[in-house]
Amino acid sequence: MSADLQMRRGAVGRLLNVLCDVCAVIGGAVLIAMAGMTVVSVIGRTFFNSPILGDVELVQLGLAVCVATFLPYTQFRSANIIVDFFTANAAPRTQRWMDGLGALLYACCTALIAWRVYAGSVMSHENQEASMLMNLPLWIPYALMVPGFVLCTLVGLYQAFVYWTGSDAEAEGVA
Amino acid sequence: MSTMAIGLSLFGAMLVLMAIRVPIAIAMFVPGAVGYVLLSGWDPLLAHLRGAVYGRVSVYDLSVIPLFMLMGAFAVNGGLSKALFDFANALLGRFRGGMAMAGILACAAFGAISGSTVATTATIAQVAYPEMRRISYSGRLATAALATGGTMGVLLPPSVTLMVYAILTEQNITKTFLAAYVPAFLAAAGYIAVVAIYVRLRPEHAPDARAASASEIAQAAGGVWPIALIFVAVFGGIYGGIFTPTEGAAIGATLTFIISLLKRQLTLQKTIESIRTTAVTSGMIFMIFIGADMINASLALSQLPNQLADVIAHAAIPPVVVMGAIMIFYVILGCVMDEMSMILLTVPVLFPVIMGLDFYGLNVSDKALWFGVLILTVCAIGMIFPPVGLNVYIMNGLAKDVPMIETYKGVMIFLAWDFIRLALLILFPGITLWLVRLLT
Numbered sequence: 059m060s061a062d063l064q065m066r067r068g069a070v071g072r073l074l075n076v077l078c079d080v081c082a083v084i085g086g087a088v089l090i091a092m093a094g095m096t097v098v099s100v101i102g103r104t105f106f107n108s109p110i111l112g113d114v115e116l117v118q119l120g121l122a123v124c125v126a127t128f129l130p131y132t133q134f135r136s137a138n139i140i141v142d143f144f145t146a147n148a149a150p151r152t153q154r155w156m157d158g159l160g161a162l163l164y165a166c167c168t169a170l171i172a173w174r175v176y177a178g179s180v181m182s183h184e185n186q187e188a189s190m191l192m193n194l195p196l197w198i199p200y201a202l203m204v205p206g207f208v209l210c211t212l213v214g215l216y217q218a219f220v221y222w223t224g225s226d227a228e229a230e231g232v233a
Numbered sequence: 234m235s236t237m238a239i240g241l242s243l244f245g246a247m248l249v250l251m252a253i254r255v256p257i258a259i260a261m262f263v264p265g266a267v268g269y270v271l272l273s274g275w276d277p278l279l280a281h282l283r284g285a286v287y288g289r290v291s292v293y294d295l296s297v298i299p300l301f302m303l304m305g306a307f308a309v310n311g312g313l314s315k316a317l318f319d320f321a322n323a324l325l326g327r328f329r330g331g332m333a334m335a336g337i338l339a340c341a342a343f344g345a346i347s348g349s350t351v352a353t354t355a356t357i358a359q360v361a362y363p364e365m366r367r368i369s370y371s372g373r374l375a376t377a378a379l380a381t382g383g384t385m386g387v388l389l390p391p392s393v394t395l396m397v398y399a400i401l402t403e404q405n406i407t408k409t410f411l412a413a414y415v416p417a418f419l420a421a422a423g424y425i426a427v428v429a430i431y432v433r434l435r436p437e438h439a440p441d442a443r444a445a446s447a448s449e450i451a452q453a454a455g456g457v458w459p460i461a462l463i464f465v466a467v468f469g470g471i472y473g474g475i476f477t478p479t480e481g482a483a484i485g486a487t488l489t490f491i492i493s494l495l496k497r498q499l500t501l502q503k504t505i506e507s508i509r510t511t512a513v514t515s516g517m518i519f520m521i522f523i524g525a526d527m528i529n530a531s532l533a534l535s536q537l538p539n540q541l542a543d544v545i546a547h548a549a550i551p552p553v554v555v556m557g558a559i560m561i562f563y564v565i566l567g568c569v570m571d572e573m574s575m576i577l578l579t580v581p582v583l584f585p586v587i588m589g590l591d592f593y594g595l596n597v598s599d600k601a602l603w604f605g606v607l608i609l610t611v612c613a614i615g616m617i618f619p620p621v622g623l624n625v626y627i628m629n630g631l632a633k634d635v636p637m638i639e640t641y642k643g644v645m646i647f648l649a650w651d652f653i654r655l656a657l658l659i660l661f662p663g664i665t666l667w668l669v670r671l672l673t
Contacts, residue, residue, distance in 0.1 A: 079509075082516075086508030089299050096483035100476050114293050117479060122291040124299060125519045131509070132516030138256035139517060143569040143621055145254055153254065160255040167262045171523070174282035181283065200287055 065134065065220060074213055078134040081209060085127030092120040112192035119189070119199040126206030133164060133213050158221030165214030172207035175200055236272060240535030243268040247528060247578075257574045258517075258524035265527030272534040281530065289526050290519060293479060294400055298348070299515040300482035301391040304489045305347035306507035308463075311493025314356040316456030317342050318364075323453040325425075327444035330432035332370065333378040334425045336361040340382030341421040344389040346463055346485070348396070349514060350616065354383025354624050358631050371438040372635030374431065377643025380628040381424055384613040387572060388417045390468065391482065393518065394572050394612060398605045401580050404598070406478040407471055411669045412602040416610060416658055423650040431646055459492045472672060518573060525577035532582065542585040552590040556659055559583060560611050567615020571623065575612065593662055602669060603662045610658060614651045617644045 065071050095116060103109035110116075132138055140160065145153055179200035187196040243264040250260035269278045308314075321335035321342070328334065336357060344353045358379045365375040387394050390410035399409040432439040445453070467485040470476045476484070493499035499507075532538055545555060566575055587604050588597065595603065616624045619641050629637045658664055 082512035083505060083508055085512060086303075086505075089303060089508075089511065090486075092296065093300055093303070093483040093486045096480050097487045100480050100484065104475070117296050118291040118293050121293075121296045121299070122287055125290040125515065128299075128512040128516035129520055130516075131512045132520065135513055137513045137517050138258055138520055139571050139574060140254045140256050141251045141569050142254060144252045156254040159253070160259060163250075163255055163259045163263055167259055167266070167524075170266070171282065171286050174279060175286055177279070178283040178287055199291065203287065203290075 065136070065217060070216055071220070074134060074209075074216055077209060078131040078213065081127045081206065082131035085124045085131075088120050088124045088127070092117050092124070112189065112194075115189045115192055115194065119194065122199045123202045123206075126203035129168070129206055130209040130213050133210055133217070136217075138164070154221045154224070158218045161214045161217035161221060163214075165211045165218065168207050168210035168214060172204055172211060175207060176204045179204065236535045237537060237540060239268055239271055240532055240537030243528060243531055243535070244537075251570075256520070257570070258520040261521070261524035261528040261574075261578065265524070265529070265531045268531035269527070269534065272531060285526060285530070286523055289522060292400070294406060295522075297391065297396055297406065297478045297482045298393055298518060299511055300479065300486050301348040301396070302393070302511045302515055303507065304391075304463075304467075304482060304486040305349050305352050306510045307486065307489040307493050307499065308343070308346055308460075309352050309356045309510075310499060310503040310507050311489060312496060312498040313460055313489075313493070314339070314343055315360045316453075317460055318357060318360045320450075320453040320457045322364075323445040323450045327442055328429065329436065329442045330374070330428045330439040331442050332361070332365050332368065333374055333428045333432075333439065336365065336375075336379050337382035337385075337421060337424045337428070340379065341385050341389065341417065342457075342460065344383075344386035344392070344417075346391075346460060346467070346489075347386060348391045348393040350383055350386035350392070350394075350613075351623070351627060352510075353386035354380065354627050355631065357383065358628060362628075362632055366632075366634075369440050372632065373639045373643040374428070374438040376625075376628045376632050376635050376640040377647060378424070378428060380617055380622070380624040380640060381644060381647040382421075383624045383627070384616045385417055385420050387613040387616065388413045388420065388606070388609050390414075391478075391485075392609070393514075394576055395605070395609055396478075397518070397522075397573065398576055398580065398609065401577065402584055402601050402605070404601050404605065407474075408598070408669050408673060409602060409605060410468070410478070411472065411672055412606050412665050413609070415664055415668050416606050416654070419654055419657075419664065420610075420613075420651075423654060424647055427647055427650050459496070463488050463492070521574055521577050525574075525581075528578075529581045538582045538585050541582065542589045545586050546589040552592050553659065555586070555590060556592070556607070559587075560607065560655065560659070563608060563611040564614060564618060567612060567618060568621055572609075572612035572615060575615075576608065580608070595662060595666075599662065599666050599669075603658075603665050606665045607655070607658055610651075610655050614648065614655070617648065619644075 096113060099110040099113040179197045182200055183197035188194060246264040247260050251257055318339040321338040322332055325331040325334045340353055340357045343357055347353050361379060362375055386392060390413055395409060395413055399406045463485055466488060467481045471478050471481040592600055616622055625640050628640055
């Protein structure tokens with residue numbers, strides 16, 4: 059929790075905090091829209107024998123976008139689970155160094171994913187892949203995932219920087 | 234280096250990264266990616282990742298996870314837990330220890346509409362714990378009963394862990410849900426019996442009981458209809474085959490949202506708070522999914538899971554012994570890991586092992602359901618098992634006046650029943666499979 063609070067200080071921290079929060083709320087809106095659309099489809103199918111054609115596809119595409127928008131928020135809140143059993147008694151300095159390493163590795167992984175999902179989008183666009191029923195071009199959900207992963211990378215880099223440069227006294231003061 | 238050796242080193246590297254506080258998802262992803270390069274090459278990794286991440290998260294069935302999370306978050310913020318506890322207490326308050334029993338019952342009922350164990354424990358504890366302390370329950374019994382009661386959320390549909398297991402092993406979600414009910418009922422009934430026996434032996438832990446009048450019970454019952462309605466609409470529809478689990482989850486989230494609005498509990502602020510909770514937990518789960526997918530892709534390339542299954546199948550060890558060993562392994566693993574990572578990491582390796590063994594002549598699907606319920610039962614044990622029980626920590630955060638050692642002392646008596654129940658479930662798969670066979 060102390061780390062979480064500390065991350066929100068300074069101009070960059072505040073900006074990332076707002077970006078992650080906005081991103082997560084947009085994802086939540088997508089999720090609620092998916093739920094609403096599904097309810098309408100079920101009602102249509104049950105009572106009027108006319109479901110929304112392609113509701114399953116929309117849920118799939120929506121979920122992909124939704125997940126990508128949730129990930130940076132999770133990382134910013136330091137909610138990705140770590141095992142602290144073995145390091146519970148380590149010096150705060152050591153813990154911070156390790157947390158910095160974790161954040162940096164996180165940034166590397168999400169950067170790799172962002173790049174590959176972008177490549178997937180380009181390839182999908184070239185091949186003109188489209189969903190089966192509604193004929194939606196698949197490069198769009200691919201492309202919509204990229205900003206989420208890029209934001210993940212930025213958050214990871216920023217957190218690694220804060221963990222490695224922030225003094226222990228400062229961390230204690232916040233805690 | 235043989236592929237098998239690479240597979241084992243991946244596993245070792247992952248454990249080392251986890252031990253030094255690297256997020257579990259990343260501790261899986263990094264060795265997974267490196268292993269993929271070693272086993273197949275850099276270009277194949279790049280080609281794999283181009284489609285793999287999108288493919289992993291754009292799965293229709295997976296949408297039940299954030300949708301049920303959202304439903305649970307609305308239920309938490311919609312003030313439904315207090316009504317539930319009041320009703321349970323009106324029913325059970327007449328017995329000594331009745332309020333502790335009511336806490337357990339309320340956990341079970343709330344767990345039946347919430348996917349998150351943590352949310353179940355915290356929500357019910359917030360309303361039940363102050364009440365119990367007010368009428369002078371001991372801190373030991375009060376915290377232990379609620380921490381233990383909350384673990385039923387792991388097993389009870391729509392448990393996220395249960396859904397993840399079903400998706401991972403490609404089991405029918407509806408059947409997996411059905412398999413969990415009888416074992417969960419057994420858990421709840423046993424916990425309530427444990428409370429009854431405990432307060433008989435040690436009466437100083439619970440105050441004298443006070444019976445609620447019929448009108449009080451009727452009044453309290455009036456408060457729980459929303460939860461009953463949500464439960465019947467969502468799960469009646471799913472089990473009745475009227476709609477898919479995803480559709481049920483969507484309907485449940487929408488219904489819970491509307492009911493919370495009607496109860497004038499849900500403000501815009503709380504709606505956004507619900508979205509944030511959903512985002513944090515879903516994000517955490519999907520990140521582990523992405524990481525686990527990467528390491529599992531590498532492990533599959535290394536042939537490690539198949540070879541392990543092969544070795545064990547030919548080792549002439551009695552299958553029940555193998556199962557017992559796996560259960561012990563899970564209890565130990567549960568001391569240092571959360572249940573979601575445990576499932577995502579171990580199931581791809583251990584599932585083929587179990588499928589390769591013969592248990593009581595069960596068919597493939599029955600065996601998968603039974604194994605799922607067993608590992609979830611152990612996961613639930615892990616949530617209160619010392620030295621690191623997540624639910625004990627949550628309870629401790631809410632009940633700062635009770636030392637954690639007191640909670641653990643109380644938890645021990647419930648754990649005794651947990652282990653008896655686990656043994657029963659292993660020895661009699663029929664307990665798990667009865668309802669599935671009856672309704673499908």
